[in-house]
Amino acid sequence: MANVPWIIENGGDKYAEMGYNRSRGTKVLSLNSLFERPGLYEVEFGIPLREVVYEIGGGLKGGRRLKGVIVGGPLSPVIRPEELDVRLGVEELRAIGASLGHGNVIAFSDDTPIVDLLHEIVHFAAFESCGKCFPCRLGTSELDRLFEEASRRGYLTKAEAEEALRTAETMMAASLCSHGVGTGEAVAVTLKKYWDEVVR
Ligand code: SF4
Known part of the structure; x- marks a missing residue:
């Protein structure tokens, strides 16, 4: 405007x-x-x-x-x-x-832990998900659970990171609107870019 x-x-x-x-x-x-x-x-x-x-x-x-x-x-x-x-x-x-x-x-x-940032993102996304399609409804709550635990601990295990990636990629492929697709993209791309910091 x-x-x-x-x-x-x-x-x-x-x-x-x-x-x-x-x-x-x-x-x-x-x-x-x-x-x-x-x-x-x-x-x-x-x-x-x-x-x-x-x-x-x-x-x-x-x-x-x-x-x-x-x-x-x-x-x-x-x-x-x-x-x-x-x-x-x-x-x-x-x-x-x-x-x-x-x-x-x-x-x-550089004092911002990426695992905390990702937790904030997925927590917001889970709260805002309207629940109409299951990839986003279940995906955001699963990612919220994974990253809440990881944020407390300070890192994701390799198995958790792979699970987070699978969930994010499913959301990108199958969510009905840009909320689910965008959340999946934010998690998948950011996680790959900061893998060495986030995953142990
Ligand atoms: S992707 Fe869109 S339609 Fe599907 S649950 Fe999320 S907000 Fe609702």
Whole structure:
């Protein structure tokens, strides 16, 4: 909606001159409170995520080190620091298993245990599941149970991690809507990216 007045004033063609690849125009991003300069920023599609994190956001408060960033909403997979050269765009983010969503940029620092982060995600997903289809209804509650235990212990066993992956992949393949699919993706992609930390 923020784009509409500008488009009416300047025309759609002018707006479409901005952007990158198939993502045209601009996007409003919301940087979370962990950034040195949190807040709302309108950026042109195609900007590297590294520039968003370190130049616009100023990095993390107090010089803390970045462990990862979630772009989109809570059901978007985590992007690792070494992936920050990705450009902001729908296809570009999909190519690294992430998503654009509604443009939240949630950074977290290197003292955040990924197992706790995953527990928060699946706990939220289980609470929000409407229960209409069983892959999501049973999958989110099973993942919530697995990660609650793992969060208390500090890690997942290999058998638990494999079970979590199977459950997440079933949710991705068979859930009726993006809630179940997104939860499955967030768990599967994030777990694979941080396997060495999460699994013992
Ligand atoms: S995937 Fe969608 S339809 Fe299925 S239980 Fe979850 S929220 Fe409901």
